[in-house]
Amino acid sequence: MARKLHRMRRAALAIGVAFAAAATISACSEKNAYVAPPPPRIDVALPVKQTVTRYLYATGNTVAVNDIALVARVQGFLQEIDYKDGDEVKAGTRLFVIEQEPYQLALEQAQAGKAAADASVKQSQADYQRQVDLLKQRVVAQSTVDQSAAARDADLAKQKQSEADVKQAELNLSYTEVKAPFDGLVTARQVSVGELVGTGGATTLANIVQLDPIYVNFNVSEQDVLRIRAAMAKRGLKPQDLKKVPVEIGLQTEEGYPHKGLLDYASPTVTASTGTLAARGVFDNKGRPLLPGFFARVRVPLGAEPDMLLVPDRAIGSDQSGRYLLIAGKDDVVEQRTVQIGQLVGELRVITAGINPDDRVVVSGLLTAVPGQKIEPQMKTLTAAATDGVVQ
Incomplete structure (x- = not known):
């Protein structure tokens, strides 16, 4: 009887252990069940809408308006040199004297x-x-x-x-008197007093360079020529009003485009081999901040365009299909939108096609926002960009 009772106790204990194990396994299974992470919080913003001055950008070089060699047109011994190398002289100033007797x-x-x-x-x-x-x-x-x-x-x-x-x-x-033909700077003399000049042809005595005003030569593409003509027509300017078109330049060490001038010349034809048209601006050069031969960044205003859409330049991505933006679309699902871009205004880039004013553009967390996945948008407000002194 005692042995039978012992066996019953052992069986009850085994059943209890089995139930306890089953309960433990069930509890562990419920605790380790997969729970999807919440959507990432991503900053989004509406595009900035503002008036933007559109520009044509080019590169050019500064060129002296006048730069000529002063030559001896008659033969004789040089008697006088009436200037110091590098002098700034006025038109008509006597510079050299050849024996006159x-x-x-x-x-x-x-x-x-x-x-x-x-x-x-x-x-x-x-x-x-x-x-x-x-x-x-x-x-x-x-x-x-x-x-x-x-x-x-x-x-x-x-x-x-x-x-x-x-x-x-x-x-x-x-x-026998070599005079300055215009106001300018005279270079170092290339002859000495007492030297025989003018033998066997004209002898170069020195050079004189006019620095104020100064030219900037640059080339524009055929497409840019059409844009300029369209901009002129929109502003009511005729071809004879060409010299009313403003031109701005900046040197390599300068911010923006501090030098203001006017378009002075445009070639009447486009060069077929290069598809470009030669143009020239003229600039006041008081104090001579510009010297011939300088590299210059050139921009020509084409007119103000109202209601342009701008987004941070850093928000724009690129792939084989071109430039794109990530948009928080319906149900906060990320969309990739192909866009056409324009000029850079401060840190914002003009978007000429591909987005609407009410599109929520992803402006940060670009590596986290994946097209087709849901996000938790965090609305931000973009600040309008200053339109002066911008670079492309």
Whole structure:
């Protein structure tokens, strides 16, 4: 009887252990069940809507308006150098003097020749008049009058020749003084006092460069030419109003485009081999901040465009299909939207096509936001960008 009771107790204990184990397993199973993580919190913002000045961007180089060589146009020994290397001079300032005595003597000789020619003309004219009077009195023959007229005409020709000789001599004498043809800076002299110049051709004495105003040459593409023409037409400007179009430039070490000028020239044709058109701007250069040969960033305003949409430039991605933005769409599911971009305004980029004003654009957490997955949008407000001094 006791043995039977013991067996019953053992069986009850086994059943209890089995139930306890089953309960433990069930509790562990409920505790380890997979629970989906909440959607990630992602910052989104509506595009900024503002008026943006559209620009044409190019690169160019500064060029002197005038840059010429000062040459000796007559032969002789250099007598004077009347400036210091690098001087800023006014138009008409005497810079070099070539020995003048030979040319002064040549002038005096030409003047003496002219005086003799004048006397001969006076004599032959009087003789011709006498012969005419005698012919009327039938004292001389017609042939005598004709000979007198021929002598007079020859003397008149010599008189004209002598006048030309005097002018040539005066011109040669003037060439002995080399003067500045315009306001500018004179470079270092290339000759020395006492040196023979003008032999075998023109001798370069120095160069003079005009720095104010200054040109900036640049090229624009055929597409940009069409954009400029469209912008001019929109503003009511005609081709003859070309010089009213503003141009702005900035140097490599400068922020933005601090130098303001006007479009001065545009080639009448597009170069077929390059598909570009040569253009030029002119800029005041007081104080000479611009020197010939500088590299310059160029922009030409094409006019203000209202209600342009802008997003942070960092929010724009790219793949094989082009540029795109991530949008928090219906039910907060991320969409990838292909867009067309425009110029950079501060830290914002103009979006010309692909989004609407009420689209919620993902502006941070781009690696976390996956197209097709749901997010928890956190609305942010973008600040409008300043439109002055922007770069592309």
